Amino acid sequence: MAMATTPHSLLLQNPTQPHHQLPKTSIFKPFNAFSRFTIPNRRISISCAATSTQIQDRPPLPAHSQERLFNFAAGPAILPENVLLKAQSELYNYRGSGMSVMEMSHRGKEFLSIIQKAESDLRTLLEIPDEYAVLFLQGGATTQFAAIPLNLCSPSDPVDFLVTGSWGDKAIKEAKKYCNPNLIWSGKSEKYTKIPTFEGLEQNPDAKYLHICANETIHGVEFKNYPTPQNSTGILVADMSSNFCSKPVDVSKFGVIYAGAQKNVGPSGVTIVIIRKDLIGNAQEQTPVMLDYKIHAENNSLYNTPPCYGIYMCGLVFEDLLEQGGLKEVEKKNQKKAEILYNAIDESNGFFRCPVEKSVRSLMNVPFTLEKSELEGEFVKEAAKEKMVQLKGHRSVGGMRASIYNAMPLAGVEKLVAFMKDFQAKHA
Amino acid sequence: MAMATTPHSLLLQNPTQPHHQLPKTSIFKPFNAFSRFTIPNRRISISCAATSTQIQDRPPLPAHSQERLFNFAAGPAILPENVLLKAQSELYNYRGSGMSVMEMSHRGKEFLSIIQKAESDLRTLLEIPDEYAVLFLQGGATTQFAAIPLNLCSPSDPVDFLVTGSWGDKAIKEAKKYCNPNLIWSGKSEKYTKIPTFEGLEQNPDAKYLHICANETIHGVEFKNYPTPQNSTGILVADMSSNFCSKPVDVSKFGVIYAGAQKNVGPSGVTIVIIRKDLIGNAQEQTPVMLDYKIHAENNSLYNTPPCYGIYMCGLVFEDLLEQGGLKEVEKKNQKKAEILYNAIDESNGFFRCPVEKSVRSLMNVPFTLEKSELEGEFVKEAAKEKMVQLKGHRSVGGMRASIYNAMPLAGVEKLVAFMKDFQAKHA
Numbered sequence: 032m033a034m035a036t037t038p039h040s041l042l043l044q045n046p047t048q049p050h051h052q053l054p055k056t057s058i059f060k061p062f063n064a065f066s067r068f069t070i071p072n073r074r075i076s077i078s079c080a081a082t083s084t085q086i087q088d089r090p091p092l093p094a095h096s097q098e099r100l101f102n103f104a105a106g107p108a109i110l111p112e113n114v115l116l117k118a119q120s121e122l123y124n125y126r127g128s129g130m131s132v133m134e135m136s137h138r139g140k141e142f143l144s145i146i147q148k149a150e151s152d153l154r155t156l157l158e159i160p161d162e163y164a165v166l167f168l169q170g171g172a173t174t175q176f177a178a179i180p181l182n183l184c185s186p187s188d189p190v191d192f193l194v195t196g197s198w199g200d201k202a203i204k205e206a207k208k209y210c211n212p213n214l215i216w217s218g219k220s221e222k223y224t225k226i227p228t229f230e231g232l233e234q235n236p237d238a239k240y241l242h243i244c245a246n247e248t249i250h251g252v253e254f255k256n257y258p259t260p261q262n263s264t265g266i267l268v269a270d271m272s273s274n275f276c277s278k279p280v281d282v283s284k285f286g287v288i289y290a291g292a293q294k295n296v297g298p299s300g301v302t303i304v305i306i307r308k309d310l311i312g313n314a315q316e317q318t319p320v321m322l323d324y325k326i327h328a329e330n331n332s333l334y335n336t337p338p339c340y341g342i343y344m345c346g347l348v349f350e351d352l353l354e355q356g357g358l359k360e361v362e363k364k365n366q367k368k369a370e371i372l373y374n375a376i377d378e379s380n381g382f383f384r385c386p387v388e389k390s391v392r393s394l395m396n397v398p399f400t401l402e403k404s405e406l407e408g409e410f411v412k413e414a415a416k417e418k419m420v421q422l423k424g425h426r427s428v429g430g431m432r433a434s435i436y437n438a439m440p441l442a443g444v445e446k447l448v449a450f451m452k453d454f455q456a457k458h459a
Numbered sequence: 460m461a462m463a464t465t466p467h468s469l470l471l472q473n474p475t476q477p478h479h480q481l482p483k484t485s486i487f488k489p490f491n492a493f494s495r496f497t498i499p500n501r502r503i504s505i506s507c508a509a510t511s512t513q514i515q516d517r518p519p520l521p522a523h524s525q526e527r528l529f530n531f532a533a534g535p536a537i538l539p540e541n542v543l544l545k546a547q548s549e550l551y552n553y554r555g556s557g558m559s560v561m562e563m564s565h566r567g568k569e570f571l572s573i574i575q576k577a578e579s580d581l582r583t584l585l586e587i588p589d590e591y592a593v594l595f596l597q598g599g600a601t602t603q604f605a606a607i608p609l610n611l612c613s614p615s616d617p618v619d620f621l622v623t624g625s626w627g628d629k630a631i632k633e634a635k636k637y638c639n640p641n642l643i644w645s646g647k648s649e650k651y652t653k654i655p656t657f658e659g660l661e662q663n664p665d666a667k668y669l670h671i672c673a674n675e676t677i678h679g680v681e682f683k684n685y686p687t688p689q690n691s692t693g694i695l696v697a698d699m700s701s702n703f704c705s706k707p708v709d710v711s712k713f714g715v716i717y718a719g720a721q722k723n724v725g726p727s728g729v730t731i732v733i734i735r736k737d738l739i740g741n742a743q744e745q746t747p748v749m750l751d752y753k754i755h756a757e758n759n760s761l762y763n764t765p766p767c768y769g770i771y772m773c774g775l776v777f778e779d780l781l782e783q784g785g786l787k788e789v790e791k792k793n794q795k796k797a798e799i800l801y802n803a804i805d806e807s808n809g810f811f812r813c814p815v816e817k818s819v820r821s822l823m824n825v826p827f828t829l830e831k832s833e834l835e836g837e838f839v840k841e842a843a844k845e846k847m848v849q850l851k852g853h854r855s856v857g858g859m860r861a862s863i864y865n866a867m868p869l870a871g872v873e874k875l876v877a878f879m880k881d882f883q884a885k886h887a
Contacts, residue, residue, distance in 0.1 A: 100557035104564040107767055115559050119550040123543050129528035129846065131543050133726035133772065136532040136849055169597040169728060170749050173763040177747035205748055293764055298561035300597060300728045300766030317745055319605035320633055321598050335601040336721055338728030338766065339535055344561065418557065421564055 101443035104421035105248050105396060105434040106273065106294040114347045114438075132343045137336050145339075146332065149346030156349060156358055159282050159305060166304040166324065167332040167342050172198065172272045175289045175302060176205035178322040179268055182314045183287070184210035184239045191215045191238040193258065196223040196247025197427065198270060203242070209315065213238065222428075223250035226391045229258040240266035240286055246274035246393050248294070249425040251385070251432070253393035257284055266310070274395050275303070276352060277437055278362035286310055294395070295437045297345035300338045352437070361437055362394075368435050368444040369394040375448040382455045400430035406458055407431060413454065419447055529871035532849035533676050533824060533862040534701065534722040542775045542866075560771045565764050573767075574760065577774030584777060584786055587710050587733060594732040594752065595760040595770050600626065600700045603717045603730060604633035606750040607696055610742045611715070612638035612667045619643045619666040621686065624651040624675025625855065626698060631670070637743065641666065650856075651678040654819045657686040668694035668714055674702035674821050676722070677853040679813070679860070681821035685712055694738070702823050703731070704780060705865055706790035714738055722823070723865045725773035728766045780865070789865055790822075796863050796872040797822040803876040810883045828858035834886055835859060841882065847875055 102109040125132045128141050135142040150165045159165060168174070179202075184190060188210050192203040194217040206212040213235055216227050234241060241260040246253040253274060260267050266286035275290035282288065287306045293299035306324055314323045326334045355361055373392060376383040376399050385392065385399045401407050407430060411423050424430040435444055530537040553560045556569050563570040578593045587593060596602070607630075612618060616638050620631040622645040634640040641663055644655050662669060669688040674681040681702060688695050694714035703718035710716065715734045721727035734752055742751045754762045783789055801820060804811040804827050813820065813827045829835050835858060839851050852858040863872055 098552055098557060102558050102562055104562070104567070107561060107563055107565060107764060110559065110562050115551050115561075119547055122547040122550055124526055129526060129848075130530050131538060133535060133543075134530055134532070134538050135535055137535060137727065139532070139849065169599070169766075170602075171597070171763045174598075174747065174749045177749070208745055208747070291764065298766075298768045299565065299764040300769055317636055319602065319636075319747070319750065321602045321605065322747065335599045336535060336719065336727040338597075338726075338769070340726045340768065341728055341766070420557075421567065 099418075101419045101439070101446060102421055103419060103433045103435070103439070103443075103447070105425070105432060106291070106436075107299045108294055108434055108436050109438045109443075110298070110344075111348065111351050111438045114344070114351050117347055118344060133340045135339060137333055137339055142339055142343075145343050145346055146337070149342055149349060152346065152349035152353055153276075153303070156276060156352055157280060157282055157305070162308050163282060164304075164306050164308050164311065164324070164328045166306065166327045167337055167345075168302045168304055168327060169300065169321075169338055171291045171299070171302055172270050172289060173201065173205070174322065175270070175304065176202045177209060178304075178318075178324070179240075179242070179287060179289070180206045180209035180212075181318040181322055182324050183266070183268075183310060185315060187211055188239045189213055189235050189237050191234050191241045191260075191262065193227075193232065193241065193243050194218065195226050195252045195254075196244060196250040197425075198247055198249070198272070199242070199244040202244065202270060206242070210239070212242075215241075218250075218252070222386065223247060223252060224387045226252060226254060226388075232258065232261075234261040236262050238262040239264055240268045242268045242270075244270040244272075246271065246277075246395055248273040248396050248434075249398075249428060249432075251387050251393040251396045251398040252391050253395065255391060266307075273434075273436075274393070276349075276358060276361070277365050277395055279358045292341060292345050294434075296348045298341050301341035301345055303345070348438075364441065365394045365435070365437065368439065368441055369397065371448055372397050372433060372435065372444050375451050379451070379455055382459060383451060395436055396432060396434045398424055398428065398430060398432045400424075403458065404430075406454075410454060414447070414450055417446070417450055419443070419450065422447075527846075529847045529867070529874060530849055531847060531861045531863070531867070531871075531875070533853070533860060534719070534864075535727045536722055536862055536864050537866045537871075538726070538772075539776065539779050539866045542772070542779050545775055546772060561768045563767060565761055565767055570767055570771075573771050573774055574765070577770055577777060580774065580777035580781055581704075581731070584704060584780055585708060585710055585733070590736050591710060592732075592734050592736050592739065592752070592756045594734065594755045595765055595773075596730045596732055596755060597728065597749075597766055599719045599727070599730055600698050600717060601629065601633070602750065603698070603732065604630045605637060606732075606746075606752070607668075607670070607715060607717070608634045608637035608640075609746040609750055610752050611694070611696075611738060613743060615639055616667045617641055617663050617665050619662050619669045619688075619690070621655075621660065621669065621671050622646065623654050623680045623682075624672060624678040625853075626675055626677070626700070627670070627672040630672065630698060634670070638667070640670075643669075646678075646680070650814065651675060651680060652815045654680060654682060654816075660686065660689075662689040664690050666690040667692055668696045670696045670698075672698040672700075674699065674705075674823055676701040676824050676862075677826075677856060677860075679815050679821040679824045679826040680819050681823065683819060694735075701862075701864075702821070704777075704786060704789070705793050705823055707786045720769060720773050722862075724776045726769050729769035729773055731773070776866075792869065793822045793863070793865065796867065796869055797825065799876055800825050800861060800863065800872050803879050807879070807883055810887060811879060823864055824860060824862045826852055826856065826858060826860045828852075831886065832858075834882075838882060842875070842878055845874070845878055847871070847878065850875075 122131055153165060190210050190212045192212050192214050194200050194203060194214060203212050215232050215234055218225050267284060268287045269285055271288050272291040273294045276295050282305060289304045292301040311324045311328050320326055352361055376385045381402050383399050414422050422431050422433055424432040433447060550559055581593060618638050618640045620640050620642050622628050622631060622642060631640050643660050643662055646653050695712060696715045697713055699716050700719040701722045704723050710733060717732045720729040739752045739756050748754055780789055804813045809830050811827050842850050850859050850861055852860040861875060
């Protein structure tokens with residue numbers, strides 16, 4: 032229904048039409064808000080004589096419209112354009128419900144259907160086994176840094192941490208309040224550019240779990256496979272905030288996977304926890320009720336009011352990932368994007384440099400520096416003029432960083448690579 | 460610019476136009492998403508011959524469009540229609556930035572400007588003194604039930620609680636983990652329909668603070684003035700989740716005011732804490748970093764990624780409240796709405812009943828029952844047919860409840876009252 036059959040007439044989207052029938056790229060969706068002016072049949076016919084071809088002959092929605100920036104921010108980060116357009120079209124009146132998702136009671140049937148579908152789609156995407164609970168929480172990974180030990184340990188319990196960047200470091204610091212964490216390896220002395228071989232790691236057999244950060248957002252270091260916990264529980268816990276849903280993951284290898292949504296799957300304000308159900312129910316007495324997984328699991332993430340709109344947005348992203356063919360397809364696209372960017376760096380004869388060891392380079396966050404570091408400011412500024420923004424590296428490491436999450440189109444990376452080559456030619 | 464000067468032409472909103480110049484009810488705003496098809500001057504001229512009067516002669520945006528429900532939910536709850544339309548218009552491309560607010564780095568200049576303006580407008584609305592910090596947090600009031608004692612007490616410290624409903628009861632239960640709370644008065648035996656006179660209260664002179672819930676969402680009991688803490692600190696702490704920004708409040712009387720946003724000022728997922736700065740910095744050692752006010756105050760609510768889109772929505776609501784003339788004007792509207800609804804109940808000769816003592820009836824949440832309780836299901840169902848939804852009382856108390864927050868138009872309450880009279884005439 033992208034165009035009505037009568038030339039020059041605009042058929043407005045009927046808000047009662049089921050969502051799945053909507054063409055994702057229909058440019059008519061944002062008209063939805065006006066349909067209240069088109070009683071009774073939601074149709075406005077505009078017979079046009081003069082310049083109507085500007086509308087009639089418009090091109091199909093481009094993969095990335097001219098108006099839009101290529102946003103390389105590390106998070107909150109770029110979201111799929113079609114997801115944003117869909118969200119816009121139904122912000123004022125969600126699918127004929129007469130209200131915005133933001134106005135819905137979290138216990139009403141409309142929102143229950145949203146959160147249940149989001150969970151169901153996520154389960155499909157990651158093939159999450161039934162013995163795992165999926166929780167939609169608040170407070171970011173930083174809140175989980177406390178919640179994990181509070182739920183999985185008593186205060187004297189040992190826990191092993193393998194620290195490959197700033198986020199793992201923050202996690203162990205917070206864990207010290209609630210358990211007895213042990214740093215079994217740190218990449219700090221090598222500026223977090225490596226991941227060790229797992230064989231040589233000395234794990235504590237009494238550790239309650241082994242904690243890793245699967246992808247270090249700031250340092251661009253990503254686990255390509257995972258260590259096997261050499262402790263009595265066999266529990267591996269992973270912060271996957273910045274590579275969540277970027278590739279298939281064997282969930283059954285983990286006790287807990289947690290992720291802030293604001294990188295690959297939604298806006299900030301939603302934290303997703305996937306936890307093996309038998310690990311739930313032993314929180315320390317001092318645990319705030321909002322950090323107790325049992326409370327959230329028993330109430331299907333509705334103990335108190337959840338971040339409803341953020342969960343809705345995550346649901347739209349999950350739908351989009353499924354429509355792309357699932358995480359195997361998504362991973363291929365991410366590999367392609369990362370490949371051309373790392374190649375551009377490696378083939379620059381040292382003009383650009385990525386400090387991270389090749390075998391563990393992140394598909395999501397690509398940090399790089401300039402041999403002539405005095406040009407880095409100009410690089411960032413000139414890129415911004417070309418509508419490529421947020422390329423400045425994290426303040427703790429400097430240089431540049433291109434975050435190329437799921438929603439970054441290949442065209443964005445290609446444009447960046449072309450810009451890099453131009454920049455090099457200009458300054459070599 | 461609601462209509463272009465040339466008849467039959469549509470002037471699309473220029474996304475670079477400063478926000479404050481936009482007429483709030485412009486029906487053209489949602490067209491914004493299309494402006495990328497209108498290069499170079501963002502103007503589409505459509506000369507219309509036939510039925511264009513359907514557009515040209517449309518009435519100004521009604522206060523509450525026909526398509527929209529009157530949503531009496533207790534939270535998440537109705538939001539101002541013009542705020543939703545504004546949010547919709549700029550969801551895809553925020554004011555020419557080339558990205559959605561949901562995609563912005565929380566450390567970028569665009570979002571910093573959003574959060575700073577939100578704080579500034581809130582300070583204006585509530586006349587918040589400089590010696591108070593304003594924090595935008597996550598996790599709802601329920602997280603604050605732990606954070607308040609963790610930040611204000613040591614574990615053995617006594618605290619006084621005055622409990623006038625379910626939320627105050629939840630607060631004291633959570634506080635038991637982190638301090639030594641003392642229940643100085645509870646309305647439970649009278650089903651939470653009263654607030655005591657303050658003179659007779661036996662407060663503990665050693666209490667670190669006195670805690671109240673300023674408006675009990677479930678029971679419809681609201682403090683009209685506030686008790687003076689009779690303890691050495693003089694600190695009064697109030698959960699204002701369900702009447703926040705519904706009327707002026709003398710912030711200087713409080714040590715801490717906290718509120719979930721999802722009643723009067725935004726979507727769920729944002730919690731606002733207003734705290735006297737000298738109370739910050741003494742958190743217990745066991746406090747999760749995300750519950751430590753010092754961390755958030757020192758980082759201007761940006762220690763980790765905040766719920767950016769929710770904060771943006773709160774900012775739009777604050778702007779709207781200021782445009783209405785501030786909280787004195789808002790309170791007048793709320794008083795008027797509550798008056799006609801309570802009058803309808805009280806003048807029904809007992810057909811409708813509100814159990815709450817008249818002097819402490821909430822302006823926000825109006826619980827009522829039917830003398831013939833067997834008709835309550837029909838009441839809720841028939842009201843829904845008339846587009847008035849979410850009138851069922853909380854599952855813990857039964858009956859009905861009409862939440863009439865700031866964003867509920869007078870017309871919604873008038874319609875409800877007319878419906879109640881019809882219903883009574885039909886069933887008396």
